[in-house]
Amino acid sequence: MVRGCTGDGWCARFVESHRPGLNFALLVVCYILYLIVGAGIFSAIELPYEDELRKELREARQDFLTESPCVSDARLEELLARALEASNYGVSVLGNDSGHNxxxxxxxxxxxxxxxxxxxxxxxxxxxxxxxxxxxxxxxxxxxxxxxxxxxxxxxxxxxxxxxxxxxxxxxxxxxxxxxxxxxxxxxxxxxxxxxxxxxxxxxxxxxxxxxxxxxxxxxxxxxxxxxxxxxxxxxxxxxxxxxxxxxxxxxxxxxxxxxxxxxxxxxxxxxxxxxxxxxxxxxQERVRELDSETTNIIDRDHLSDQLSDPADDTMDHLPTIPSVSEQAASIRQNGKSPPYTPASVEKLR
Known part of the structure; x- marks a missing residue:
């Protein structure tokens, strides 16, 4: 008989041990959904305006051909294509355009x-x-x-x-x-x-x-x-x-x-x-419980040196308060089963 997830707590242990990976997968899914929702909203807002603009351009083109029977549709198509190509390169065919790019x-x-x-x-x-x-x-x-x-x-x-x-x-x-x-x-x-x-x-x-x-x-x-x-x-x-x-x-x-x-x-x-x-x-974040004491010591020393090397801070004023080290220690206590390693320098400050 297969035991359920709630019986032996296997699911809870799996989620806890793979929490960063599951959070990252959730982040990827949410970002993809954000892209899809944005595309849907833009399409719903802009597509009617695009259709209306296309309709107006077709009507203006047909009116021009009706009022100018000497101009063929093929010649007008060629002129418009050339004008649009030049406009894509920043060159306008309008009469008031006399500037240089x-x-x-x-x-x-x-x-x-x-x-x-x-x-x-x-x-x-x-x-x-x-x-x-x-x-x-x-x-x-x-x-x-x-x-x-x-x-x-x-x-x-x-x-x-x-x-x-x-x-x-x-x-x-x-x-x-x-x-x-x-x-x-x-x-x-x-x-x-x-x-x-x-x-x-x-x-x-x-x-x-x-x-x-x-x-x-x-x-x-x-x-x-x-x-x-x-x-x-x-x-x-x-x-x-x-x-x-x-x-x-x-x-x-x-x-x-x-x-x-x-x-x-x-x-x-x-x-x-x-x-x-x-x-x-x-x-x-890696599982802190898997880090040995030497690695944890290096992490704490890096955070301590970052705080003490700030050129804007006075060293004596900042020795009593080191937020980054305390936050790191709190994170280790929450995520790890074994008691965290505390550097001697931090112990003295306490």
Missing amino acids: WDFVSSLFFTSTVLTTTGYGHTVPLSDGGKAFCIFYTLFGIPVTLFFLSAVVQRLMVLVSRRPVSYFHRRWAVDKSKLAAIHATCLAVLVALLLLIVPAWIFADLESDWNFLESLYFCFISLTTIGLGDYVPGETHSKERNPHPQLYRLAITAYLLLGLICILVLMETCCELPQMRRFRQRFY
Whole structure:
């Protein structure tokens, strides 16, 4: 007779011993479901608009052929195909389009969007030489850009996140995890205000065809490096609204680079939250009970050295409180059957 899972607790032991793997499998399933739900919602919202637009274009094309009997349908098809091909390369056939996509400032804007992997797609190399150079340029440029952004973000993290949290932790004696969460929330509000709301108002005023929602959409899509390319600033040719197009394009380039750095700082701040670290451990943490005392000692010493090596903290002020070590010890007590190893240095502090 086969005994049930509830009788001998086999299922409970299996779940407990394979909890990180099961959590990761659940994460994969949830992400796939999230993709499917998003695709369904986008399809339900956008498909009627696409059908309506196709209908309007067919009617406009038929009206043009009816009013212009000297133009054949084949010739109109050829003209439209050529115009669309040129538009995909950033060249418009409209009469008011007199700008250039490959002057120095526009090329600088292109290189910044390519190296940051934003890639609007409105301007692309036309020649074979340009395409070949783009491959070579980005092959080395993207890793260098990632290294540059990482170095800048890590230096800013000390000034923007770690020092303020450590300072108020010492001054107010507030729990560091709660203080870090409050700081991350305030930083997110500040970034949203200065990099999304205010620039969206500015773009809505400068771009004649954009409203506030479209401007906010452009800022978000750009700073998250999605870069769909459906909205690109500087395409308006109104001299009244944009008297200095080159300076305007240069300012946009600086905004995108600085904004991307600020977004990365915010993301890194959120990822370093103790709550986020504990949540991530649910998906990849090894079973602590299988770690020997030497490995556990190395882990504790690494966490201790990370806390004591922070250049923003005073060593004497931080010796009494070491949250990361205590959290590690608490995690070991919860997950392991055997009592945890406690370093001598930590025992003295207690």
